[in-house]
Amino acid sequence: MATETEVIPEILAQFDQTRSSLIPILQEIQNQYRYLPQAMLRQVAQKLDVPLPEVYHVATFYNCFSLEPVGRNLVQVCLGTACHVRGAPKVLDRLLTDLKLPAPGTTPDMEFTVRTVRCVGCCGLAPVVRVNDSTHPNMSQAKVKGMLKKYYSKPAAQ
Amino acid sequence: MPRLNSIPELEKLRAECVAGSDAQRPCLTVCAGSGCSAAGAEDLLTALRKAVEKAGMKDQIDVKSTGCHGFCERGPVMLVWPEGTFYNRVTASSAAEVVASVCNGHKPVEKLLYKDPVSGKKCLTEEEVPFYARQTRVLFANNGRIDPKQITDYLRVGGYASVAKVLGGMTPEGVVETVTKSGLRGRGGAGFPTGVKWSLCRANGKPNGHGEIERYIICNADEGDPGAFMDRSLLEGNPHSVIEGMIIGAFALGAKQGFVYVRAEYPLAVKHLHVALQQAEELGLLGDNILGTGLNFRIRLVQGAGAFVCGEETALIASIEGRVGEPHPRPPYPVEKGLFGKPTVINNVKTWASVGHIVNRGHEWYSAIGTEKSKGTMVFSLVGKINNTGLVEVPMGITLHEMIYDIGGGIPNGRSLKAVQIGGPSGGCIPADLIDLPIDYEQLTKAGSMMGSGGMVVMDDSTCMVDVARYFMEFLEEESCGQCFPCRQGTQEMKAILTRICEGRGKEEDLDTLQDLGWLMKETSLCGLGQTAANPVLTTLRYFRSEYLAHIRDEVCPAKVCKKLIVYEINPTVCDGCGACVKVCAGTAILGEKDRAHKIDQAKCTKCGACMEVCKPKAVLVS
Numbered sequence A: 001m002a003t004e005t006e007v008i009p010e011i012l013a014q015f016d017q018t019r020s021s022l023i024p025i026l027q028e029i030q031n032q033y034r035y036l037p038q039a040m041l042r043q044v045a046q047k048l049d050v051p052l053p054e055v056y057h058v059a060t061f062y063n064c065f066s067l068e069p070v071g072r073n074l075v076q077v078c079l080g081t082a083c084h085v086r087g088a089p090k091v092l093d094r095l096l097t098d099l100k101l102p103a104p105g106t107t108p109d110m111e112f113t114v115r116t117v118r119c120v121g122c123c124g125l126a127p128v129v130r131v132n133d134s135t136h137p138n139m140s141q142a143k144v145k146g147m148l149k150k151y152y153s154k155p156a157a158q
Numbered sequence B: 001m002p003r004l005n006s007i008p009e010l011e012k013l014r015a016e017c018v019a020g021s022d023a024q025r026p027c028l029t030v031c032a033g034s035g036c037s038a039a040g041a042e043d044l045l046t047a048l049r050k051a052v053e054k055a056g057m058k059d060q061i062d063v064k065s066t067g068c069h070g071f072c073e074r075g076p077v078m079l080v081w082p083e084g085t086f087y088n089r090v091t092a093s094s095a096a097e098v099v100a101s102v103c104n105g106h107k108p109v110e111k112l113l114y115k116d117p118v119s120g121k122k123c124l125t126e127e128e129v130p131f132y133a134r135q136t137r138v139l140f141a142n143n144g145r146i147d148p149k150q151i152t153d154y155l156r157v158g159g160y161a162s163v164a165k166v167l168g169g170m171t172p173e174g175v176v177e178t179v180t181k182s183g184l185r186g187r188g189g190a191g192f193p194t195g196v197k198w199s200l201c202r203a204n205g206k207p208n209g210h211g212e213i214e215r216y217i218i219c220n221a222d223e224g225d226p227g228a229f230m231d232r233s234l235l236e237g238n239p240h241s242v243i244e245g246m247i248i249g250a251f252a253l254g255a256k257q258g259f260v261y262v263r264a265e266y267p268l269a270v271k272h273l274h275v276a277l278q279q280a281e282e283l284g285l286l287g288d289n290i291l292g293t294g295l296n297f298r299i300r301l302v303q304g305a306g307a308f309v310c311g312e313e314t315a316l317i318a319s320i321e322g323r324v325g326e327p328h329p330r331p332p333y334p335v336e337k338g339l340f341g342k343p344t345v346i347n348n349v350k351t352w353a354s355v356g357h358i359v360n361r362g363h364e365w366y367s368a369i370g371t372e373k374s375k376g377t378m379v380f381s382l383v384g385k386i387n388n389t390g391l392v393e394v395p396m397g398i399t400l401h402e403m404i405y406d407i408g409g410g411i412p413n414g415r416s417l418k419a420v421q422i423g424g425p426s427g428g429c430i431p432a433d434l435i436d437l438p439i440d441y442e443q444l445t446k447a448g449s450m451m452g453s454g455g456m457v458v459m460d461d462s463t464c465m466v467d468v469a470r471y472f473m474e475f476l477e478e479e480s481c482g483q484c485f486p487c488r489q490g491t492q493e494m495k496a497i498l499t500r501i502c503e504g505r506g507k508e509e510d511l512d513t514l515q516d517l518g519w520l521m522k523e524t525s526l527c528g529l530g531q532t533a534a535n536p537v538l539t540t541l542r543y544f545r546s547e548y549l550a551h552i553r554d555e556v557c558p559a560k561v562c563k564k565l566i567v568y569e570i571n572p573t574v575c576d577g578c579g580a581c582v583k584v585c586a587g588t589a590i591l592g593e594k595d596r597a598h599k600i601d602q603a604k605c606t607k608c609g610a611c612m613e614v615c616k617p618k619a620v621l622v623s
Helices: A004-012 A019-033 A038-048 A052-061 A081-085 A088-098 A141-149 B007-020 B034-038 B041-054 B092-103 B151-156 B161-167 B172-182 B194-202 B230-237 B239-253 B267-282 B313-320 B349-361 B363-367 B400-407 B441-446 B465-479 B485-502 B509-524 B528-532 B535-543 B545-553 B580-584 B610-614
Strands: A073-078 A112-117 A129-131 A134-136 B027-031 B062-066 B078-081 B085-087 B216-221 B257-262 B287-290 B295-303 B344-348 B377-384 B390-395 B417-422 B428-431 B455-460 B568-570 B620-622
Touching (some): A019 A052, A073 A088, A088 A112, A141 B610, B034 B041, B172 B349, B172 B363, B194 B239, B216 B313, B216 B349, B230 B267, B239 B257, B239 B295, B239 B349, B257 B313, B465 B485
Parallel strands (some): B216 B344, B257 B295
Antiparallel strands (some): B078 B085, B417 B455
């Protein structure tokens, strides 16, 4: 991957250097790096002439931004209403238990980051879990282990 | 494709699109909406294409991916044209059979037909399936027919005809009048008359240095209500219908720039909209001098960054401007002072998509559908504890009973209906005994709920209403922007009280406190989020007070949901000792030898309920 100093001008070049480009720029950094490195936030603030605290305000306000590096696999447990009434909290609990996480977050081996999301719009298939780009429909506690297995980089690590 | 420079050129291209498509030519259309995709639609599409090729029919049979057909429960679903044969739960392994049937005189593949569970009858077409038969599909009429990535498909079914009609001879005032007379009300939930909003916006604004009045229009596709996905499906399945409505809006309002604000959580909708915008620009339906009429209008796609409050119009505007999504008090309303301080109209996806139909078919046609004050059709996502989950488009005024039993096919697993939650976190729970309530803006508000964007979550007797109220409050507490005190503190306090009640630590005075807090938040919060946040609590208190009291007085959760108030046990006379529960137990709490009755160690039980889920002989009991 290119270094931060190389990437920032490249990303900035895709957008107007105006205030209303702040969120799209941060989204692009998030897409490429899967989190917002501090040094990059400083550069964005400088280039767009927006005070750093305001950049942080935006970066921490919206759910899609993360200031911490995200694991190799992003597991998003949908907690929309349809998923909730069909047992999503139990699926989440099981996922956390299996990954030995006390709460949603990233595993120490950086294999998984577990997040909760409010509705991915697949209510007809509730409860659903999205891992990276794949949606796993009709989840149950019993299916969690099998689902995670598919995503470990080294199967033996389990 | 060459750019279109006049309305006759558009009509010529449409005629070519119609002529170029043989209506009798076999075509397999597979729903590739998010739901069916998760169920394997992509594999099915690949398999169908391969099967067609293998049969040597590549030039005789088309295979197409379309937007959401609505019947998510039975996905992946597909249609075989020209007959319109409807197949459900089609897997890639059936692809060859489908193609073979088309080659052999279109004899339907029996096993893939939908069987009506009530009559036992097999349904050949969508029209025969009760789920579809009771619907009035206007906005979603073309979802199963067109490839959303092909503008020619949209033109073929009459797309952009209303733009031609408007630019070919209507005045902006005439357009506003048509929309006003149609009775169209905002489909985002609040139900403000669209024509009135447009008139107000037209009355505002001062000319700039060039003598022009800058106005903006925005499509609100920040569908954040958990349990609602109709806007997503419309953008995924028919993005041009939204663009068409916005072009008409731009003409009526004199806007040069429009925005579509879409949730980033909807990648497929973003992708399809992006493609649609590009194609519309190429054809000259967007850009400068649209169809040679002098209209200049562009649309920019803006992706939301994950904040529920951005569905609120002033917060959404702030977000487009690159700021945090914090609402500001209204007035001034966006129609006076909106995006970049200019008069702005914000309408929901379905509102914009309705505009084209109204212009095309006339306001009389539209206002003939629905009830006295709520006109047209409404799209609901029917989800939760219901047999036929999916998207449903019905005329306003349909009863809940028709929705749940005739279209939805009733409640699964022999359970009974308890409540219907309508309108997302701002709405409320309507109890089963109000099932004959006609659904329109006024009736829902009277019952303590609201239309919202159309999420309809069905709950059965295994759903705890206190837990549901706590769920919504937890959601709103997280999503409150924190700017105003009543919403920030109110949601926190309410969540704390509801959690206490769910854990059997509630007091009867808590119910009064909830009521008081609810009133306070409604009266004093800054924006719609806080003003309606108490609705789920207030409606459950109004209709399910006894359930709250059971938690408080008896420390019992009647629906057996609240973990602190339930105990799992194994009935030794039923348990066959298969050991399935041992494997799934989260707390290694189940003891017992193979083929002997098992027992749960209550000290270790985490109440996850996994044992109950997997127990085949149903030996696990919860009390």
